[in-house]
Amino acid sequence: MFSSNFDLEGQFEDNKTIFYLLTPEEKAEVEKHQTLTYYKKNEYIFKEGDKPAGMQYLKEGKIKIFKEGVGGREQIIRMVKQNGLIGYRSLLADEMHNGTAVAIEESAIITIPPDILYNVLLRNHDFSLALMKDLARELGFSNQRTVSLTQKHIRGRLAESLLLLRNQYGFENDGMTLKVYLSREDIANLSNMTTSNAIRTLSTFAGEKVIAIDGRKIKILDMQQLQRISKLG
Amino acid sequence: MFSSNFDLEGQFEDNKTIFYLLTPEEKAEVEKHQTLTYYKKNEYIFKEGDKPAGMQYLKEGKIKIFKEGVGGREQIIRMVKQNGLIGYRSLLADEMHNGTAVAIEESAIITIPPDILYNVLLRNHDFSLALMKDLARELGFSNQRTVSLTQKHIRGRLAESLLLLRNQYGFENDGMTLKVYLSREDIANLSNMTTSNAIRTLSTFAGEKVIAIDGRKIKILDMQQLQRISKLG
DNA sequence: TAACTTTGATGCTGTATAACATAAATGCCC
């Protein structure tokens, strides 16, 4: 992990993020106070119980956020991609972090201090509403996951996780290889199952030609069938 | 269900709600356009897939919100009490309702139309931030529930649900009887288990003198033990 | 008040899946 607070020109031009809603003055203020930090694979960005350092923007990389449950068992509650936001839920709720964030590949994260964020929130309604929309959608997602993870059977849960990874990270150039490389343990923690069962069920899917596996590389061969398995539960 | 849009003086004086953050002019505007609707026990307020009618404020009563999962199995994702808000998540996310709301006792609900809500959100920062805080806390709750419902065993899940009901609705005057009367089926749907198992486990708790049951009336006899069961999973 | 429906209670059975064990393959580092 290596931090800097040098200004970074032009980083918010992209309208994939909510920062494009900021005025030039607001952008300048944010850029002046933000810090940029680099994380290597498997490094922690924050832990459950930490005080939020600010709203964090994933400029580059991939991150998993998990909660510890019974007996330290991890449940991944969110997979974050480039341009995603982290840490803002706890900040806006005025709570400590309720999950742990870990880089699953080398990542660059911009941190906007709480007071600067609130300055902008109080001034810029569109930004404020956009952030509210993000929160509201995330809540919808979480509610949906609760039902899927509790009610679907192993095959359905795993299929849903693979579809989630595909929606979030997309495919490599071949149009079928998931553009994210997780350990079987991570896949299990995402899908609420043991590592053994993740391995077993992935093998089964491969046997059924729904996917193909080559180490951590997962190819989706039959999208429709995968969606069917996920839907059926 | 019976609706009216007569003005209601002084309903927002109470600082238990976020409406106390409104200016007198804003209150007047909201009161002018809102409608008040009464629902009897078991009546639907909205269903999964419906378009949000606005932000709804539970002036009086109790409501459950559930989602349908595999094979129509219901999972209660929220228990709402007096002064609580419903329907705002879907509205702010610009989505259809992702859950169904049903009155579990006679309820009075005030509906604020979308455009009026947005007028206020764009004008009043404090109100806007307070609503954001509500959303952020709800998201934290949902994430926590996901982990509890997937990882805890039946006893832990049921204990947690009873504690949730107590936090949300409190006790009757005797200081031990839960101030909410649910069917065993609702308790089961809240706790991710079958009705049979809810009945069985409640009986076990009663046998252990952790609770006492008399029809739908549930007394918590040993709070510490209940918390221990919930925590252990 | 009778007929019907819903809710609550309990026992039994089957099965999905966690837990455990072990081995092979892969990655890592001194």
Place this chain on the structure above:
DNA sequence: GGGCATTTATGTTATACAGCATCAAAGTTA
């Protein structure tokens, strides 16, 4: 490049819980 740790793989066993059936009690409707 050899040795150790981690990850992946697969078979076996144990068990928590759903599913189902049955019955009693309470509530609802005609």
